[in-house]
Structures are given as C-alpha cells and as structure tokens.
Amino acid sequence: MSIALACGNLTKTYGPTCALRNLDLQLEENVIYGLLGRNGAGKTTLLNTIAGGIKADSGTIEVSGKRLGKGELPKDFCYVRDQYRHFGGARVIEILQYAANFHPYWDWTYAHELFKIFLIEPDKKIRQLSSGTRSLIGNIIGLASRAPLTLYDEPVLGLDVLMRERFYRTLMEDYANHPRTILLSTHLIDEIAPVAEKICILESGSLLLQDDMEQIRMSAYLIRGNSEAVALFTTGKRVLYHEAYGRGTLAAIYEKLEDKDMRQAREQDISIESLSLQKLFLYLIEGGL
C-alpha cells in the first residue's frame, strides 16, 4: 500500500476558531475517498491547505512520500471547486486550455467527450451558463486532468439529480481505466456511499472516523430492544449513540457482528438493522464520539 497524501498534526486556526485540530490523515494511492462533515467541520480548510491556498499554523503535508516545503504545491494535483464564476467573460474552452497547461496527464479527447456527456457548449462564455452548469466546468477539469491526486470540494453542489448521477458514473468509469487518488467532499452523504471506497468524517477539525465503505457496511447497526438486553448486548462494543424509549433502548453501534451476536439478539428479542452511511454520520455526530 503506497501513501499518496499524508497530513501530520495539521492545525489551522482563524482567531479563536480552530478549523483543523492536530489532524492526521493518510490517503492511499488509487482510492476514491469521500470526505464528510457538517457545516464548519473543516473540509474546505483541509482541501485548501493541501492545495496550498492556505498556510497551516503547524503540521506537515507529504505527497507521494515527499514533504512539501513552505509555499510548495503538490506536484500533479488538481483541486476542483466552484471558482469559475470569477471568469464570466471567458469561454469554456479557454478555461480548459488554461487548466490543461498545469496538468501533464491532461486528455483533450476525453475533455471533448465530457462536453458531450455534460451537454456543455465549449464556445459559450461562463456568464452564459447556469450556475449548475458552471460547476460542471470544474468537474470536467478534474476528470480530464487525470491528476494522480484530485481533490473535489462539493462537486455536485447545485447539480440536478441527472447530472449528479452522470458525474459519479463518469468518474467511476474513468477511475476504473485510470486509477488515481480522489478525495470528494460532499454533504450528499448517501450518494457518495456507492462511489467512495473509503470514508473520512471530519468534526471540529479532527478526524472522527476513517474506514473502508465495505467495513462500514458490515459494522454500522441500529439495535433496538429491552433496555437490559440491549445493555448486555452492547457491552464491549463501540456504542455511538443510545436513547431510551419507554422500557426499551435504541443504540447505534459500530462493530462487526458475529454469529454468536446474532444468536444472542434473536434469543433476547433484539432487532438489528443496518445503518445507511447518512444515519451512521448522524449518530456519530449526535453521539459526539
């Protein structure tokens, strides 16, 4: 396993606000990551810090094993965010021509295919595009750059459901042929679940959870039953959240369940249901764990 990006003890404060708090994060090569966190969790600050737009107060950033010096940008990376509204007078194709200069793996044939997929006329000026269509320009750059490290900040914000689907499908198809490390920050949590292989959840500038989607699917459960039975069942397990109702208790747990757990649940009349990624996120945040 090679590491594409490693952030060590990264801290960034804005006056009294700690946007990143001693953050340690490692991204493996050739993996799609989902970066989740509620408003103000520190996602954009993290992406901006990696991309060199913000200087951390302390900590280190290594890209492909090489520590970035002061003011040094990662090599061959692409940072996609909604910034093209500032280029209203430019044509779409001009923006791409500019972006192509910075990306050694840029693929023009693919870029023209993407115009068709996303129904974009390359000769249109940015100001003539709807805001959703404008945010697709960045996504096209992210895809056509084929950068070994690609960071997307809210790539589907403002896109209709058809274009969101199309973006994720296109990304996965291209990733299958051209694997690279992709970090996607988003609030549309359940939409990222089938796309991301690994998930990072930020809260108050720290990593609350980082795990494989596969592992999450096998570990995130909601347990309901008689309070004493639930207390017994959850002993020694990672409980994210619990809540009493009448004589019963509901508990969100993060634990791989074994056959003996399932047997115990049946015997004690405890119900077990899998949690969606969104529900897991909610219980993690609500539980403050």
Ligand SMILES: Nc1ncnc2c1ncn2[C@@H]1O[C@H](COP(=O)(O)OP(=O)(O)OP(=O)(O)O)[C@@H](O)[C@H]1O
């Ligand atoms: N330029 C700034 N000046 C002061 N505080 C800032 C600045 N940028 C971010 N912050 C604060 O840092 C914290 C993290 O903000 P950040 O934008 O990184 O969060 P986020 O997870 O991207 O949120 P969102 O999902 O709402 O975009 C917040 O408390 C925010 O108010």
